[in-house]
Amino acid sequence: MSRRAFLNRIAASGGYGAAYSAMMTMGLLPTAARAGPLALSPQTGRGKSVVILGAGIAGLVAAYEMERAGFRVTVLEARDRLGGRNWTVRNGSRIEMNGEADQTVSFSEGVYMNAGPARIPSHHEGLLGYCRKLGVPLEVEVNSSRSAYIYSETGNGGKPIQMRQGVNDTRGYISELLAKAVNKGALDQDLSVDEKARLVPFLRGYGDLSEDFKFKGTERSGFAKIPGAASQFGERRAPVPFGDLLAHPQLGSTLFEDSLYMQATMFQPVGGMDRIPAGFERAIVSPVIRNAEVTQIRQREGAVKVVWRDRTSGVSQALDADYAVVTVPLVVLAKIDTNFAQPVKAAIAAVPYDYSNKIGFESPRFWEKQQIYGGISFVGGETSLVWYPSADLHSERGMLLACYGSGPRARGFSERPLAEQVAIARGVVGRLHPGHEGDLSKPVVVNWNKVPFSLGPWPSFGGRGGQEGHIDDPNYRLLNEPHGRVYFSGAHLSQMPGWQEGAVFSAHRTIGLIASRVAQTVAVEPPRRAALAAS
Structure with a gap:
């Protein structure tokens, strides 16, 4: 034939x-x-x-x-x-983990935690296609907020830096350095005359540089004094010193939303991933x-x-x-x-399989009073981040994810008693949002390496974690x-x-x-x- x-x-x-x-x-x-x-x-x-x-x-x-x-x-x-890993817990859900006492979730009505996946990139057309076909309503998931923070106990004197300032101050300083290099002829071997003529004004706009190509701060990083009525002029924040930015352990997190998997627009099912x-x-x-x-x-x-x-x-x-x-x-x-x-x-x-942990709390939405609507603050360490909900904005209460860590640090963290894991996550929120650690209640801990019939979040082929795209x-x-x-x-x-x-x-x-x-x-x-x- x-x-x-x-x-x-x-x-x-x-x-x-x-x-x-x-x-x-x-x-x-x-x-x-x-x-x-x-x-x-x-x-x-x-x-x-x-x-x-x-x-x-x-x-x-x-x-x-x-x-x-x-x-x-x-x-x-x-x-x-x-x-499977698509698991949403809400009031009455039972969390069973090997070697741990069962947890029973006691969230208020309408509050839920996506213990597994919690976002869908817009280029994941296969899954989005099934959502359309199956009649699963979607809403936008706010994956990144410039009002959130990067934070480290050792960075910037232990003071949080708003994401907008981390992003735009860094961009300004780098633009200034590159403009200086171009104007001094340091890149003459790499740039034509026409390219130099186009690059320098672009850098001035890209970094919001002064007329003499210096970075002196930018309103893109936020206001020290908010503009109001009549003659109430706005005043931009003073920039974070470049050395302090470069030394900050979480500076790399300002690139989070540049990853193809994290770029807007992101989606989530209305009412939970399940x-x-x-x-x-x-x-x-x-x-x-x-x-x-x-x-x-x-x-x-x-x-x-x-x-x-x-x-x-x-x-x-x-x-x-x-x-x-x-x-x-x-x-x-x-x-x-x-x-x-x-x-x-x-x-x-x-x-082998990797390790991943999530810890969620119910709380009054204090973060929204700080203009944080969704997005993530990056804190490093064993808990890695604080993730704010973008569903039911302006409602009374929400679920604050105070830990989502994976990899070797997550392994050590998961070996701690659950009460200690909760205390550490609560403490990080308190340092990031002083005075609000007491608002956190009804904690839920999910250590994926202990979840029966999962025993881990994803494989670690070659011992390299998720390895998206190159396995x-x-x-x-x-x-x-x-x-x-x-x-x-x-x-x-x-x-x-x-x-x-x-x-x-x-x-x-x-x-x-x-x-x-x-x-x-x-x-x-x-x-x-x-x-x-x-x-």
């Missing part, structure tokens, strides 16, 4: 999506990422079954798309909720079984057998399927009894390939392991691989059946 005829049969039986995946597999198309909707025929999976392990975003996307492609779908989720899994739950008609802890995976010729235990009754059950999509975090999967090939088992067991580890490559009838999927097997968009991309790729495989089987079966009938 010619390649063209083969692809035509795949397209006829599996639709555009299967043909696309087959062409990708055969190297006939470039491998650029795409976030567009899948276009599988409803007949693609007819007569085929799939069991999906894990009801995080990857598992929910797979279930949603595969049932619409005609597969018989069953989802097994070990938790009593859907969403509105997204709730939208999937409304749309999925296939069985989604909660409290189903997978204890065994057995692959045999023609099928995958999965044994799971009902966590409420303790009763074990088993089911067979043609294919399995495994979205379970690798650190959890390593503890499940499987008959995977030894190299696959070794790869799963070899991937190329041997274990990563191996686990992105199917193992017989088992397909591994999830944000942890994408180039965006810390983002929900990574889960969408990984699920789409997995669905395409299975659809292509099914279509190829269908494409070659008719002639074989005809030959058998003739014999």
